Every structure is written in structure tokens, then in C-alpha cells.
Amino acid sequence: MPPAEHSEWNWIDDVRRRAGSGPRVAIGIGDDTALLKTSTATLVTTDMLMDGVDFVVGETPADLIGRKCLAVNLSDIAAMAGRPTGAVVSLALPRRGGRALAEGLYDGLLRLAQESGCPIVGGDTNSWDGPLVVNVAVLGEPTGRGAVTRAGARPGDRVFVTGPVGGSLPSLRHCTFRPRLSEAQALHQCVELHAMLDLSDGLSSDLFHIVEASQVGIELDAGAIPIHDDVAPGQPHADRLNHALSDGEDFELLFCVSEEDAQTLLSQPPGGVELYSIGRCVPEPGVWLLGADSRRPLGRGGWEHRFT
Missing domain, CATH: 3.90.650.10 (PurM-like C-terminal domain)
Incomplete structure (x- = not known):
């Protein structure tokens, strides 16, 4: 039986305290779903990043891995000229060394979340005998003239x-x-x-x-x-x-x-x-x-x- 401080629930409580909240977060980490107060139009993006493909655990600092996993999604929101409103993070952690790795990941995730005004409002954590896999989904809202797509370029532009x-x-x-x-x-x-x-x-x-x-x-x-x-x-x-x-x-x-x-x-x-x-x-x-x-x-x- 692992010590109480190594339990999944202890870990979730720790992340909830560190993640804080934001003006659009009605319900954050700790319930069955998060509740965000957003505009009627919602931008949604998600990316799955994997050890050995997008980074190398042991060679890439864990905080930079976490940072990248959020940053690539924020970049997609930027590509639509949007504003992020919240993110959910799912981790498949290797059993050996998973807790320390998760703590490092969240150091980078939470730092960028605060810098970009994108609170982490939920997610999931699991462990297995495979490599690290991280999936982040970010919600956002259009700004100004609305979402910018790839489909509007014209000859002469x-x-x-x-x-x-x-x-x-x-x-x-x-x-x-x-x-x-x-x-x-x-x-x-x-x-x-x-x-x-x-x-x-x-x-x-x-x-x-x-x-x-x-x-x-x-x-x-x-x-x-x-x-x-x-x-x-x-x-x-x-x-x-x-x-x-x-x-x-x-x-x-x-x-x-x-x-x-x-x-x-x-x-x-x-x-x-x-x-x-x-x-x-x-x-x-x-x-x-x-x-x-x-x-x-x-x-x-x-x-x-x-x-x-």
C-alpha cells in the first residue's frame, strides 16, 4: 500500500490547490466536470504528445515537457486569433518514477497556464507500464472579427x-x-x-x-x-x-x-x-x-x- 501522500487523491488535491481558478471558472478541478462561463462560440483544440516522439524523458527537463504540452494547444488558439478560457490535462504516467515526473510536468504546465491566462480546470491521471503520454485540450473564445481560419486567403494577398x-x-x-x-x-x-x-x-x-x-x-x-x-x-x-x-x-x-x-x-x-x-x-x-x-x-x- 503506497503512503497516503503518494495516492491519486492526494495528488489531485495538490494540483487543485496549485491550479487556482479564473474569472471564467465556475467549477474547477475536483468535480465530475468543470464548468466554464464562456461566450456562445467556443474554440476547442487538443494534442496528444508522447515520449520518444515529441520529447525524450530523461533528456528533456520535465517542466519543459509539461510546458510544451500546453503551449502547442495555446498556439492553436492563437492561430484562430482566439483567447484561451481553460484547459484539461490527462497524463498516462510510467509506474516507475511517475510521481516525480508528474510534479515536474505540472511545474511547467501551471507556470504557462498562469502566464497565458488559461486555468487548468480538470483532466485525468493514470499509470501504466508504458512511456509517458500527455493529452491536453484547451477551450477558447473568438475575439474581434471572429475566428480566423485557413480558408480565406485570396490571390494578391x-x-x-x-x-x-x-x-x-x-x-x-x-x-x-x-x-x-x-x-x-x-x-x-x-x-x-x-x-x-x-x-x-x-x-x-x-x-x-x-x-x-x-x-x-x-x-x-x-x-x-x-x-x-x-x-x-x-x-x-x-x-x-x-x-x-x-x-x-x-x-x-x-x-x-x-x-x-x-x-x-x-x-x-x-x-x-x-x-x-x-x-x-x-x-x-x-x-x-x-x-x-x-x-x-x-x-x-x-x-x-x-x-x-
Whole structure:
């Protein structure tokens, strides 16, 4: 029989005390369900992250694992220009060392929850003989003009990203990035966002989501793509560009706006928002990479979960 302080109920009580509450939380952790006071429209997103795929237990600090598991969901809310209202967290913990691992995970989870105004309002905890699996679901509400989708890009639109890309995995930036919630809302207030998503699988892959949803094409200016300093500067430029296109897990925002609104953003960027204009939408479906004197089709790169 484990000591009382190691019991599931003791653990839930500890998490409930640490999670606190928020203005939209009518009922939080401890009941059969949480009760959130939200607008009539609700954004819902969920991600499952696994040891050996999205992080490596023993190599990645536990608090950064917990942080990432919440951050990737908050990034999805940002991609819709939304505001998070609450999160539920489910853990499948390895039996050996599970309690210490859970405590580390929640250090990172609760810290980011407080920073982002997204209270953790419930979830589930289990243990098994397998590796760590974490599932987080975040609820949110639209802001401003409503939810921004991937489907509104138009020929003539300018394409932007909110920061440099590439090299996120070796640097652990995939665990420490800041979800672009405030940037998305600032942009949403300033201009009409025609389409937007967050860069999770890689620029060369995620572009196709907008292309297919909006039924447009995109021409990328190879010289305008911002390459992150985490990509080794000693590599040939072509290799560094390939990292920027394909590495993934940058979690910057990729968005499309009219030419007029693009000029507004470039001349008067909203406070604190970093902006890079990297291309244009065109009528012809597909994605192309423009060099100084070339135009070539760009295939899907980046990450893809494969199964049979």
C-alpha cells in the first residue's frame, strides 16, 4: 500500500490547490466536470504528445515537457486569433518514477497556464507500464472579427510570418517557445486577417494547408524567409534554407492579408509584433519558391505522422 501522500487523491488535491481558478471558472478541478462561463462560440483544440516522439524523458527537463504540452494547444488558439478560457490535462504516467515526473510536468504546465491566462480546470491521471503520454485540450473564445481560419486567403494577398524559422529541435526551442496569443490578437485588431495558422509541421508543409483550404497558390521569396539563428550559420545557405522550410515546431504564425493591409502592417506594425513578408498568394494552385532568377515547385516537407 503506497503512503497516503503518494495516492491519486492526494495528488489531485495538490494540483487543485496549485491550479487556482479564473474569472471564467465556475467549477474547477475536483468535480465530475468543470464548468466554464464562456461566450456562445467556443474554440476547442487538443494534442496528444508522447515520449520518444515529441520529447525524450530523461533528456528533456520535465517542466519543459509539461510546458510544451500546453503551449502547442495555446498556439492553436492563437492561430484562430482566439483567447484561451481553460484547459484539461490527462497524463498516462510510467509506474516507475511517475510521481516525480508528474510534479515536474505540472511545474511547467501551471507556470504557462498562469502566464497565458488559461486555468487548468480538470483532466485525468493514470499509470501504466508504458512511456509517458500527455493529452491536453484547451477551450477558447473568438475575439474581434471572429475566428480566423485557413480558408480565406485570396490571390494578391501578402504572406507573413511572425518570426524566424528552423532549428527548433536541437535547441529545445520546440519546448520553450511562447505561443503567439497576444500577437494574434494585436494583428486581428489592426487588420483583416484572411487566413492564418501556426507553423507546427514545417513551413513547406503548413503552406499547403492554406493553399488547399483557400484554393489559391503561394509564391515564396526564398531571400525573404527569415532563418533562425538556431540553424548552424556555418552551413551552406541552401542547407540553412532547407532547415527553415522543413524542420517544423517553430510555432510562429503564418498569415495572409490584402496588399493594402500589408502596407499598414509594414508601416505601422502593432506593438511587439515581429513581422516578415515572405510571399504572395496567386491564382494558380500550388507552392513555388522564387529565387533571384528561378521559380520552382516546392514539395511538402516537414513532419508527418505515419502509420499503416
